[in-house]
Amino acid sequence: MTKSTASHGLEINEPLIFERSSQGTTAIDFFAEELLSNAEIAEILGPFSKEVGDELLLPEVSEPEAVRHYTRLSKKNFSIDTHSYPLGSCTMKYNPKIHEWAGRLSGLTSLHPYMPIEMLRPGFKLCFELQSYLAEIGGFHQVSLAPAAGAHGEFAGLAMIKKAHLAKGEKRHKILVPRSAHGTNPATAAFFSYEVISLDINEDGRMILAQIKDLMDDQCAGLMVTNPNTLGIFESEQLEISEIIHRRGGYIYGDGANLNALMGITRPGDLGVDVMHFNLHKTMTTPHGGGGPGCGAIGASFELAQYLPSPVIELNQGVYQPKDNPLSIGRIRSFFGNFGMMVRAWTYIRSLGAEGLKSASELAVLNANYIKKKLCDHYHLPYQVDCLHEVVFSDKKQAALGVQALDIAKRLIDYGIHPPTMYFPLVVKGALMIEPTETESLYDLECLIEAFIKVAKEAASEPELVKSAPHLTALSRLDEAQAARNPRLTYQDLSK
């Protein structure tokens, strides 16, 4: 019997930082600096000066107050370092501390994008190496590190596909997207005015070859695929699917969200994926930061590499430099991308090497299958086939007792477990998507499994307890409808 990690602590209430303010307080002094007089300022800015009394609404606190405020707020968060965080499709693995050390080295953080290029070469070398590592891991010809996030990588990928078709004089207006895909896939397709043709999945949770054969034509730009898919199931017929798409002039976009299942096992590029984004913040464990920054590095086949977004770093006669590619879709954000994230991902790949990355995938899959085995008697398993790095259950058994996926998720918080991804993928009603990752120990997995089983039992014996959860948190069941009906989005709104 393991012990739940959750317990009552001293709950800290913390006001908005504006409510701590007292006029004239600041946490930053400039003792040694002279200031211009208002007249001198007016002389420089002329008619563009700010009017007297037109003040910014910024907090006015001392340094100790600021530190206390943010430290207290931080304690209101679950995080990987404090809790199991099995969010499906998000790959919440341990963020090694050496990465934070590396990312903060002043020789890297002080690099300015417009420094003389000689000063930038060591940084470019690191980017170049990371590009090559990712190309090798994904099976691609070349990689660009420019995209800031997964969805940004998707944007780049579809842009490249659109450009490749236009270069051949083809204007294709449709794209195939499985119903199980991430919401960003159709949203990105919509930007390019591609009509989204939804693909069904079969009883094994996989795409249907015959349907793709049927729908793929010369009006169709190709297929957006996540493999393993969002059910954690490998698309076993990927090679055959790729052949159909390619034969009819299409390209395959790979959503790399689930790459953590495949490192050193198989490579999307070898399976016919033409362009794919990596989520360095998932697979290569650069921290999620409460929702970013990430890095959506994008890999491409030999044919599509020429369209990769700028900058791509090349090694030319021993010199590292940004490459000038006339066919590129161009720059899709400022400067060189999220370099700080690249440093962390580089450090991770160098820490693990080929064997470590393969072990990571193997253990991630082992952990997911162990959870699947241990929970399949307690939760409905909509697809009974082998899963890889994540497993999707549903609330079907509990829903029959009036307890929904949301209730299960909230009750798990009481057991010190961050809820799994809920209600996604949309193809499973009341989905609970669990991705433990490789860095969870057997001990922590047992805690997680026990918590899920307890909640399943409670759903039968004391459904009200589950439906009114969480009970141990400071707040419970925030009214999202009220938040949307009458949006209060700033401190300024509160005084209205």
Place this chain on the structure above:
Amino acid sequence: MRYFAHTPSSVEHMLKAIGKNSVTELFSSIPPKARLSRDLNLPKRMDELALKRELAPFLKPKDVVSFLGAGATAHFVPVWISQQLMRAEWYTSYTPYQPEASQGTLQAIFEFQSMVASLFGMQVANGSMYDGATALTEALLMAIRAQGKKTVILCTSIHPEYREVVHNYFKLADLKVIEADFSKSGITDLEKLKEILKSNSSDLAAIAVQSPNFFGRIEDVFALSLLAHECGALLVGCMTDLSACPLLPSLAKLGADIAVGEGLGLLGSISLGGPGVGLLSCHRSLLRQMPGRLVGQTNDKNGQVGYTLTLSTREQHIRREKATSNICTNHNLMALALSMNLASYGRLGFKNLANINLRKTKLFREHLGENKHIKVAFVGPYYNETVIDFSDQNRLLDRVNQALTQNLLAGVSLNRFYDNLKSHLLVATTELHSDQDIIKLAQILKGESL
């Protein structure tokens, strides 16, 4: 491997429970022909000790004083912030989808939104974007949606990389971008703009302007907003250095309908330009067109005040192809870092910061003076950047090299961005520079021997 807890015996125990004989069997859904039949070709794995040795060359920054700005102008950040950001509860958490387990991040974003709204004088701000360039692009796409039109005008005094991003996105979406050039004084040429408007006003969704602009000049945003509004278009205002806010009327006050910005310089790390943090704010009437994450205040079931993600019906995980954008993240940790720094400065400190930046720039210009070869290129109200015209490209290169021998990075050559500014250098002067270094740089650039 130090990050994995499993031992051979725990693996065996787990395989047995699952009913498999080996780890390889777990992958039986991958057909043999689809498998990689070799090991990945990557450098040998390293222990932490070896890694630290490998990265040792990056322990120290270059021994230079940098006057490089151009959208990445560094400002002072107190030490406590880098320590606070190392708290795992901030950087190892995910998007706050479960409000009960994420009140810290949610409240911090709410406070961030409040501060950003105030900087721009707007009613609403979102939880941040990737960077200033994508924030500007998304703002223009908002305008396209809101106005139901297909053309935008960009002032060429906007950061060149931002404009490049807008062009690339718009090209892909079959939308039109027209550029409005700057005048001899380095701000948007209103007469030329009026000419453009004569033939393009009917399909115009927005005009975008940056102030202080790429050359450090203050634009007449108000005049531009009148021109935009006269033809039924929106005005999008942009800032790449927020520290100017305490000195200038807010973009909203000057007539902007959407205001965007970049917070990179206030994060404590330029890091080759990323990650930064994009800001996006607007009038409440445009709220439903806004992309990105938003946090709102609400109550829990016991009536207690709390925070939650809201208006997610705009977003792709609910709306899929009908979403306002494919963006499904913010640059949360950077938004947090920016909030912490704005909170540190506070109203008073931020005012002092702006004042000092202006004084340093005034000092630089005074010492630069003017002679027949070298002058401040664009005359008129400025903030913390100066464009110097050396009247000859070789002279510019020569002086920049001389500065480098004194360990001063003099500035950014505008030649790389503008064909007609071949002998022009952009110099940023801020609170990070001592008066002595500023004077020294001015002397070198004007050719005085030290």
